[in-house]
Structures are given as structure tokens and as C-alpha cells.
Amino acid sequence: MDGDRIRGGRLDQCGYAVAFSDAHPALTPTQARVEAERCYYCYDAPCIEACPTGIDIPGFIARIADGNLRGSAETILRSNIFGGSCARVCPTEILCEQACVRTAQENKPVVIGALQRHATDWQMRTGSQPFRRAPTTGRRVAVVGAGPAGLACAHRLAMHGHEVVVFEAKAKGGGLNEYGIAAYKLPDEFAQRELEFILGVGGIEVRHGQKLGEQVTLAALRAEYDAVFLGVGQGAVRALSLPAAGASAAGDAASLAGVLDAVDFIRALRQAEDKATVPVGDRVVVIGGGNTAVDAAMQAKRLGAAEVTIAYRRGPEHMSATGFEQDWARTSNIRIRYWSVPIALHGADGTVTGIEFETAGGARELEPADMVLKAVGQLFDPEPFGEILAISGGRIAVDSEGRTSLPMVYAGGDCTAGNDLTVVAVAEGRDAAEAIHRALTNAPATLPADATTAAPRPVRGMEKMANG
Amino acid sequence: MADLRCDVGGIRAPNPFWLASAPPTDKEYNVRRALEAGWGGVVWKTLGEDPPVVNVSSRYGAVSHNGQRMAGFNNIELITDRPLATNIAEIKRIKRDFPDRAIVVSLMVPCVEESWRAILPIVEDTGCDGIELNFGCPHGMSERNMGSAVGQVPEYVEMVTRWCKQNTRMPVIVKLTPNITNILHPARAAWKGGADAVSLINTIQSVVAVDLDAMTPLPSVDGQGTHGGYCGPAVKPIALRMLGDIARDPTMRGLPISGMGGVSSWRDAAEFIAMGASGVQVCTAAMHHGFRIVSEMIDGLNNWMDAKGYADIASFRGLANRNYVQWGDLNLNFHTIAHIDQDLCISCGKCHVACEDTSHQSIAKLPGRRYEVIDEECVGCNLCAHVCPVDDCITMVPQPATQERMVWRQHPNHPENAAVVAPEAAI
Ligand SMILES: Cc1cc2nc3c(=O)[nH]c(=O)nc-3n(C[C@H](O)[C@H](O)[C@H](O)COP(=O)(O)OP(=O)(O)OC[C@H]3O[C@@H](n4cnc5c(N)ncnc54)[C@H](O)[C@@H]3O)c2cc1C
Ligand SMILES: Cc1cc2nc3c(=O)[nH]c(=O)nc-3n(C[C@H](O)[C@H](O)[C@H](O)COP(=O)(O)O)c2cc1C
Ligand code: SF4
Ligand code: SF4
Ligand code: SF4
Numbered sequence: 001m002d003g004d005r006i007r008g009g010r011l012d013q014c015g016y017a018v019a020f021s022d023a024h025p026a027l028t029p030t031q032a033r034v035e036a037e038r039c040y041y042c043y044d045a046p047c048i049e050a051c052p053t054g055i056d057i058p059g060f061i062a063r064i065a066d067g068n069l070r071g072s073a074e075t076i077l078r079s080n081i082f083g084g085s086c087a088r089v090c091p092t093e094i095l096c097e098q099a100c101v102r103t104a105q106e107n108k109p110v111v112i113g114a115l116q117r118h119a120t121d122w123q124m125r126t127g128s129q130p131f132r133r134a135p136t137t138g139r140r141v142a143v144v145g146a147g148p149a150g151l152a153c154a155h156r157l158a159m160h161g162h163e164v165v166v167f168e169a170k171a172k173g174g175g176l177n178e179y180g181i182a183a184y185k186l187p188d189e190f191a192q193r194e195l196e197f198i199l200g201v202g203g204i205e206v207r208h209g210q211k212l213g214e215q216v217t218l219a220a221l222r223a224e225y226d227a228v229f230l231g232v233g234q235g236a237v238r239a240l241s242l243p244a245a246g247a248s249a250a251g252d253a254a255s256l257a258g259v260l261d262a263v264d265f266i267r268a269l270r271q272a273e274d275k276a277t278v279p280v281g282d283r284v285v286v287i288g289g290g291n292t293a294v295d296a297a298m299q300a301k302r303l304g305a306a307e308v309t310i311a312y313r314r315g316p317e318h319m320s321a322t323g324f325e326q327d328w329a330r331t332s333n334i335r336i337r338y339w340s341v342p343i344a345l346h347g348a349d350g351t352v353t354g355i356e357f358e359t360a361g362g363a364r365e366l367e368p369a370d371m372v373l374k375a376v377g378q379l380f381d382p383e384p385f386g387e388i389l390a391i392s393g394g395r396i397a398v399d400s401e402g403r404t405s406l407p408m409v410y411a412g413g414d415c416t417a418g419n420d421l422t423v424v425a426v427a428e429g430r431d432a433a434e435a436i437h438r439a440l441t442n443a444p445a446t447l448p449a450d451a452t453t454a455a456p457r458p459v460r461g462m463e464k465m466a467n468g
Numbered sequence: 469m470a471d472l473r474c475d476v477g478g479i480r481a482p483n484p485f486w487l488a489s490a491p492p493t494d495k496e497y498n499v500r501r502a503l504e505a506g507w508g509g510v511v512w513k514t515l516g517e518d519p520p521v522v523n524v525s526s527r528y529g530a531v532s533h534n535g536q537r538m539a540g541f542n543n544i545e546l547i548t549d550r551p552l553a554t555n556i557a558e559i560k561r562i563k564r565d566f567p568d569r570a571i572v573v574s575l576m577v578p579c580v581e582e583s584w585r586a587i588l589p590i591v592e593d594t595g596c597d598g599i600e601l602n603f604g605c606p607h608g609m610s611e612r613n614m615g616s617a618v619g620q621v622p623e624y625v626e627m628v629t630r631w632c633k634q635n636t637r638m639p640v641i642v643k644l645t646p647n648i649t650n651i652l653h654p655a656r657a658a659w660k661g662g663a664d665a666v667s668l669i670n671t672i673q674s675v676v677a678v679d680l681d682a683m684t685p686l687p688s689v690d691g692q693g694t695h696g697g698y699c700g701p702a703v704k705p706i707a708l709r710m711l712g713d714i715a716r717d718p719t720m721r722g723l724p725i726s727g728m729g730g731v732s733s734w735r736d737a738a739e740f741i742a743m744g745a746s747g748v749q750v751c752t753a754a755m756h757h758g759f760r761i762v763s764e765m766i767d768g769l770n771n772w773m774d775a776k777g778y779a780d781i782a783s784f785r786g787l788a789n790r791n792y793v794q795w796g797d798l799n800l801n802f803h804t805i806a807h808i809d810q811d812l813c814i815s816c817g818k819c820h821v822a823c824e825d826t827s828h829q830s831i832a833k834l835p836g837r838r839y840e841v842i843d844e845e846c847v848g849c850n851l852c853a854h855v856c857p858v859d860d861c862i863t864m865v866p867q868p869a870t871q872e873r874m875v876w877r878q879h880p881n882h883p884e885n886a887a888v889v890a891p892e893a894a895i
Contacts, residue, residue, distance in 0.1 A: 043817030
């Protein structure tokens with residue numbers, strides 16, 4: 001058994017650069033104009049309803065067609081301050097672009113995501129801020145977690161003039177934008193650049209290395225601040241306990257070398273300065289059927305793995321990865337085996353050698369593997385909150401305003417029920433900020449008219465998705 | 469295979485697509501390429517007296533609309549800037565090499581008989597098929613009392629036309645300017661002066677755009693701009709109207725018309741002919757796409773004529789003009805109603821908001837983004853059918869006649885009818 005089946009340096013530097021560059025390059029100005037002109041500027045546009053943050057899509061697209069990129073970017077960012085990353089990571093094929101009337105007409109939606117990127121890139125290139133803060137209110141709010149939910153909340157609170165302190169466990173902000181999203185969706189340090197842009201509004205202090213339950217407690221935050229927002233995401237992963245089988249597999253399958261959680265694999269890859277240092281196997285099997293499974297498989301392939309297989313226990317229609325992502329995986333030469341329930345891990349000398357599946361007909365099949373990535377779902381870890389906060393369906397229980405069971409404590413994003421998407425986290429963080437603002441000031445639900453230099457538009461709220 | 473031959477005032481060509489007097493017909497090199505590509509004829513770029521005019525650098529402006537480049541086109545060029553003798557020699561060679569094509573020479577000289585009498589024999593000597601009097605150029609030449617400065621005064625039009633008819637055996641086409649309130653006046657003057665045909669429209673006075681950085685009208689010549697002449701697809705409706713007015717005028721019955729202004733396809737040409745033209749001229753479309761577009765024009769017209777059973781140009785010439793009437797002759801009891809094909813509808817809501825905000829509130833928005841016409845409210849304005857982005861999704865359905873045909877003169881609201889009714893009502 002040769003020991004370095006799992007290794008880095010499979011490609012030359014140029015190969016890594018290509019593999020992890022922007023998966024979908026930016027539109028040229030001409031492409032953007034031609035595409036913007038495809039938009040019909042619908043009345044009561046279905047795409048707006050399909051965007052969890054309710055961006056005025058025909059409005060921002062018409063501004064691109066008009067050559068008013070500043071107005072376009074502001075239209076987007078007013079509803080979604082993460083408009084730049086959402087433009088890159090949103091599964092538009094199940095959101096705005098699915099609802100676009102051109103999908104019904106000719107199965108060719110206006111490429112809303114790419115246009116959104118065109119406008120927000122312009123804004124970030126200028127290095128200027130589209131919004132001004134309202135005069136300070138003297139109110140202070142603690143936000144826990146510097147992910148999309150926490151920062152969207154912090155930004156909106158800051159715009160309303162409140163002082164915000166963000167408590168973040170990790171050394172970098174951005175949440176899964178920094179640690180989880182596939183590298184080729186957010187290349188070139190985009191998460192950090194966007195973070196800087198968001199913090200540029202002022203009034204937000206981020207304190208790193210501050211983990212709730214360790215360095216800080218909820219009780220202390222409640223005592224010191226006027227309100228608390230929890231945007232801690234889902235720290236834990238669902239366990240997949242498989243027995244070990246095979247020749248010299250001693251005891252615990254979990255301790256076999258080469259068996260990893262997909263999110264850990266991705267995190268290491270995202271943080272690696274030099275992708276050549278990230279080890280990957282020759283034959284990689286990813287267990288799971290979600291976008292994390294697809295992302296892990298795609299990135300293993302890009303690191304130079306010879307064969308990558310996604311094994312899912314049910315059929316294609318049950319996979320939570322979108323059809324677009326599944327197709328993308330297949331065209332990247334990734335095999336997807338359906339109806340494959342993992343039964344046991346096989347190993348030799350403490351290293352994984354394969355994984356055994358039960359197929360639809362009940363037959364057992366052994367899939368050779370020198371690396372197994374588990375992507376069977378993230379979980380919310382209620383540990384630091386369990387005692388004091390009501391939990392529902394394994395996550396923090398909130399009402400339609402984002403309120404938890406504790407007064408003036410709000411929550412949103414992946415730590416609450418609903419779709420685990422960046423854009424949903426942003427909407428929930430933003431809406432919770434509006435709710436907090438209302439509670440603190442009895443103010444109206446919309447931004448003050450003088451928040452920007454342009455004419456004000458109402459901010460579309462969003463009903464909280466499926467509450468637990 | 470339909471017979472595409474055309475005859476405009478005795479000038480014959482193998483097909484009705486001629487290049488208008490403009491840069492495409494500026495010199496032998498272009499014209500040769502054009503005729504080789506299949507154009508039925510050319511009207512040579514307008515000749516004038518020596519010394520030739522000079523042109524400025526930066527000459528064209530254009531309107532792009534929603535991705536459509538050159539939807540409208542504007543120029544500040546003058547007539548030919550080459551010596552008369554050069555042009556004459558080239559025209560002679562062209563006519564010799566392309567005897568079957570219509571070679572017409574456009575002319576513009578000062579409004580004195582001497583000038584015309586001098587140039588006509590020189591032109592006649594080329595063997596060309598006819599002349600076109602440029603009474604249309606709206607810029608540069610008009611300030612020198614030529615071009616549209618003549619075309620706007622019917623008496624001058626008639627006078628110069630007569631001089632030409634008296635001094636040459638060649639057929640004379642009079643090219644009309646649209647920069648005039650009533651196109652019938654100069655057209656009738658040309659007819660009276662003995663013109664063999666009229667051609668229209670020349671370009672429309674225009675300022676095509678403004679450069680908001682430099683704060684100059686476009687096109688800009690060293691930071692300044694001037695008005696130019698507008699043409700291209702945007703002006704077609706204006707041309708069709710003027711053409712239709714002349715073709716239906718009883719005092720000019722039989723006057724052949726060479727139509728132009730925005731002709732870009734066989735369909736445009738067919739529309740001009742149906743409105744009464746004997747042939748068409750093209751400039752902007754050739755400048756936009758090159759000479760080869762004539763093959764699509766010929767092919768398209770031919771196939772359409774075959775499909776419709778029109779054997780030759782004369783078989784459909786003027787057919788639409790018969791139905792081109794005054795507003796007062798329209799039937800006020802005709803009613804048409806919008807109908808939405810729900811299977812085609814993509815729920816964009818454009819018909820609803822257009823009707824709701826700017827028409828008659830006749831398209832209801834129902835739950836599930838279903839849009840339905842409220843038949844009783846619909847006035848049949850067609851707006852929704854125009855805004856709907858889906859082909860054939862909204863159709864206008866003529867309603868069965870419930871009342872006799874009635875025109876405005878017969879309507880009770882007509883002032884003269886009201887005048888009769890009112891006193892009786894007062895009794
Ligand atoms: C591998 C992967 C790929 C994904 N790809 C996509 C995609 O392509 N498109 C898409 O829309 N969505 C994607 N998602 C989902 C998306 O990333 C999340 O829905 C989104 O990031 C949720 O935002 P959040 O702010 O709620 O949580 P997070 O982004 O998880 O942020 C939570 C933050 O809180 C911090 N934190 C946690 N616990 C504590 C604590 N106790 N004290 C202090 N700080 C704490 C964390 O360090 C983190 O910074 C993906 C998720 C994964 C795992
Ligand atoms: C349906 C319609 C009706 C119009 N009616 C009038 C009118 O009653 N009085 C008037 O002065 N102009 C009228 N106009 C002309 C417009 O005021 C305007 O001058 C013209 O449409 C040019 O502007 P536009 O290119 O933006 O359409 C009308 C235009 C349209 C489209
Ligand atoms: S649905 Fe499509 S066409 Fe309509 S406004 Fe939205 S992006 Fe434009
Ligand atoms: S035809 Fe005119 S009035 Fe009728 S529904 Fe359409 S827009 Fe409305
Ligand atoms: S404009 Fe056409 S496609 Fe759009 S809602 Fe109306 S009928 Fe449907």
C-alpha cells in the first residue's frame with residue numbers, strides 16, 4: 001500500500017490557477033448591455049418575488065441598459081448588501097432566473113446573477129460607499145457571528161445609526177463565504193474584499209476570537225447591549241457512523257486515514273494560500289446529495305484527483321443539489337452513483353481503501369477509494385444556547401420578526417429554520433435589523449429618505465421561511 | 469419566379485432595388501461593386517458645378533435603440549466633392565459596362581437656367597438613363613440656395629423642372645424634400661413642370677444626439693455640430709405617409725414614384741410599392757450592411773410575390789393605396805378587441821400596466837399573475853398587442869358588425885349634425 005495516494009502537488013502552478021479561477025467570468029460591458037436589453041422590465045416581476053432579498057431586478061437591469069451603473073448597484077445593495085457574493089453564489093436556476101418570464105418563454109432567462117455582478121463589481125471598483133449612516137442613535141447592538149446573516153444585520157443597524165459590535169469566533173469574518181463556498185465561486189479574496197466594503201459604512205466593530213459560550217456569554221451581551229442578534233450558522237456536521245470492515249481495518253472506522261468531513265476539506269482548501277499543498281486522493285468518493293457534496297467533488301477533481309464519484313442514497317430527483325449543479329458535476333467528469341446506501345468503510349493499515357454500498361436491488365458493491373468525503377449535512381449545535389433559548393427542529397426558534405424566545409434577542413441565517421442559502425441568511429439578517437430598529441425606536445420600517453443621494457425606494461421585507 | 473423588372477418614368481431596370489444618390493454611388497469603384505452585387509440601378513451621387521464642394525471630417529451621427537444600431541442615421545455631407553469631369557468619365561464607363569441597369573445621375577446646380585443648360589448636355593453624353601433633380605438636401609447646400617431651399621418653393625420646383633425638360637431628352641425625376649408642411653405642393657409643381665417621376669423622401673432636418681461630456685451636438689466637428697439630414701429605418705413611416713399622399717392625389721394620377729426612406733428589406737420595398745411606388749431606392753441599409761443585402765431583398769420579394777401570386781410589380785403596385793383614406797372616411801362602427809392566448813402568455817404583466825396606466829384599464833390582473841381582457845372596457849387601441857413581448861400572444865379580434873358603417877360626417881357628434889339636432893331638442 002503506497003502511502004502517498006493522498007497528496008498535493010498533482011498539478012503545476014498554472015494548472016491550479018486555472019482550476020480555481022473564476023468559474024463564471026464577468027460579463028464584458030457589451031455583453032452586459034445586450035443582456036440587460038433582453039429584460040422585459042416586467043410589471044410585478046416574478047423574478048423579484050423569487051429573490052429572497054426582493055431586489056428590484058427590472059429596476060437594476062434597466063439602469064444597466066441606461067448606462068447608470070451607480071444607480072444599478074445602489075438598487076441591488078439597498079436590498080442586499082451582499083449583492084456581490086450573491087451574484088456569484090446564488091443558485092439562480094432555482095431562484096430569480098427560474099422565475100424569469102423568459103424561462104417560460106424560451107428556456108433562456110435573463111442572466112440576472114451575472115448582471116448583478118456587473119453592477120456590484122462597478123461599485124466595489126469605485127471604492128466608494130453607496131450609503132450614508134443616519135445620525136447616531138446611541139443604541140448599541142451585539143451581533144454574534146460575522147457571516148452573511150450577522151453582517152447583513154450589522155450593516156442595516158449601522159445605517160440606522162446604531163452602534164454595532166460583532167463577536168466572531170474565527171480569525172476571519174465572512175462566515176461560509178470565507179470558509180465554505182467553493183473556491184472557484186468566490187476567487188481572488190472576494191469574501192474579504194466584500195467584508196471590507198460592507199464595514200466601510202462605519203459604526204461596526206468586529207471582534208475576532210470571541211466565541212459565544214467561551215469568551216463571551218449571552219447573559220453578558222444582554223446585559224451590556226440594547227439588543228442581540230445571533231447569526232452563528234451551523235457549526236456542527238451530521239455524523240455518519242459506518243462500521244469498518246476488511247482485512248486489517250482495526251476497530252473504529254472514523255479513525256481511518258483518508259476519511260474526512262467535506263466541510264473540513266473545503267475549509268482547508270479555501271484557506272490554503274497555495275492550493276498545491278492541499279492533499280487529495282487518486283480515487284475520491286463523496287457521500288451525500290447536496291451542494292456541499294457537489295462542491296467537494298468538484299474541488300477534489302480540480303485538485304487533480306483521477307476519479308471522483310458522488311454516492312447518493314436515493315435518485316437524482318431527490319438530490320438537494322440543483323439540476324444545474326448536477327449537470328455541472330457530470331460535465332466535469334464526476335460520476336454520480338444514485339441509490340447507493342453506504343454500509344461500511346474498508347481499510348488497510350489504518351487507511352481507507354474503499355466503501356461498500358447497498359444498491360437499489362439490495363446488492364452489495366465495493367467502491368475502491370483512497371479518500372472518502374462525508375457531506376451528509378450540517379447541523380446547528382445548540383450547545384451554547386440550549387438551556388436558555390427555545391430550540392425548534394434542532395435550530396433556534398424565531399417568529400416572523402426574527403425574535404427568539406428571549407426579549408431583545410433575535411436570530412437569523414443558518415442557525416434558524418429555512419433554506420440554507422447565503423441570500424436567505426442576508427434577508428433574515430436584514431429583516432431582523434429592521435425589527436430591532438423598530439423595537440428600539442418605534443421607527444417606520446423603511447430606511448430614512450436621506451440614506452442615499454438617490455431617490456428612496458421601499459425596502460421589500462421578506463416573510464421568514466418555514467419557521468420551526 | 470416573379471417578374472421583378474421595373475419602370476420608373478420610362479427608366480427601366482431588372483429589379484426595383486436602386487441605390488439612392490449618396491456615398492454608395494459616389495464613384496465608379498463603389499457603383500461597379502454594387503451593380504455586380506445585383507442592384508437594379510443607381511442614382512449617382514449628386515453632381516454640381518466645378519469647383520467641387522469640400523466636406524468636413526466627422527460626417528455621420530446615428531441613433532441606436534435597444535441594441536438596434538443605426539435605427540436612425542444622420543449626415544452632414546454635401547454633394548460630390550470630386551471634379552465634374554472625373555464623375556462624367558466614370559458614369560460613361562459604367563453605363564457601357566452595365567447597359568441593362570438604370571444609371572440615373574443626380575444633379576444640383578444654382579437656380580439659374582444657364583447653369584442647367586450648361587450641365588445637361590455633359591450628362592446626356594454619358595449615355596445615362598435619366599436625371600434626378602436634388603431639391604432635397606437639407607443642409608449645407610440649402611444655405612447656398614440649392615437643395616431643399618429650392619424644393620421648399622413650389623414655383624422654383626416647377627421652373628427648374630421645366631428648364632430641364634426643355635433642355636434634355638432624358639427622363640427627369642424630381643427628388644422631393646420632406647422638410648415641408650404639405651408634400652403635395654412641390655409634388656404638383658414637379659408634375660406641372662413636366663417631371664417624368666418624383667422620388668421621395670430626401671433626409672429630414674435633424675440633430676441626432678448631444679455629447680453630454682463635450683456638450684456638443686453630434687456629429688461633432690472640432691467641438692461644434694450642425695443640423696444634418698435624418699434617414700434610416702426611423703424615417704420609413706414619414707416616407708410612407710408622403711408617398712401615399714402623392715400616390716392617391718387625383719391631380720397627379722399616373723405620376724410614377726420612386727420611393728425611399730428607411731427601406732431595409734424586401735418587406736419595406738413591398739410596402740412602398742403597395743403604397744404606390746414603382747420602385748425603391750436604398751441608402752442607409754447599404755451603408756449599414758454592404759451591397760450584398762440586395763440579394764436578400766430580391767430573393768425575399770420574389771418569394772413573397774410568388775406566394776401571393778403577383779406576376780409582376782404592377783400587379784400589386786398601389787393596392788394598399790386604395791385603402792389609404794382620410795380619417796373622416798373610417799368606419800366608426802367597427803370594433804376590435806384584444807384577446808390573450810393564455811397558453812402563450814408568460815405573465816410579464818406589460819399589457820396590464822400599459823392598459824392600466826395609459827389606456828383604458830381593460831386588462832385585469834388575477835391571482836397567479838393571470839392577465840385577462842375585460843371585453844366590455846377594451847376600446848381596441850392595440851397598445852397591449854404592441855407591448856406584449858410574445859409573438860401572437862395578444863391578437864386583436866374584429867367583432868361582428870352590429871351596426872351599419874358610419875363615418876364621422878354621419879355621426880351625431882359632428883358639429884354640423886349637432887347644429888341640426890340642437891334647435892329641435894330645444895323646442
Ligand atoms: C460547503 C458549502 C457550500 C455552500 N455553497 C453555497 C452556495 O453556493 N450558494 C449559497 O447560496 N449558499 C451556499 N452555502 C450555504 C451558505 O454558505 C449559508 O447558508 C450561509 O453562509 C449562512 O450564513 P450565516 O451567516 O447564517 O452562517 P455562516 O456563514 O455559517 O456564518 C456564521 C458565523 O458565525 C461564526 N460563529 C459560529 N458560532 C459562533 C459562536 N459560538 N460565537 C461566535 N461566532 C460564531 C462563524 O465562525 C461564522 O463566521 C454553502 C454552505 C456550505 C457549507
Ligand atoms: C398616442 C399619441 C397621441 C398624441 N396626441 C397628441 C396630442 O393630442 N397633442 C399633442 O400636442 N401631441 C400629441 N402627441 C405627440 C406627443 O406629445 C409627442 O410630441 C410625440 O409623440 C413625440 O414624442 P415621443 O417621440 O417621445 O413619442 C401624441 C403622441 C402619441 C403617441
Ligand atoms: S422576469 Fe426576467 S424579463 Fe421580467 S423583469 Fe425579471 S429579469 Fe426582466
Ligand atoms: S386594446 Fe387597448 S384598451 Fe383594449 S385591452 Fe389592449 S390596451 Fe387596453
Ligand atoms: S404582455 Fe403578453 S405575455 Fe405579458 S402578461 Fe400580457 S399577454 Fe401575457
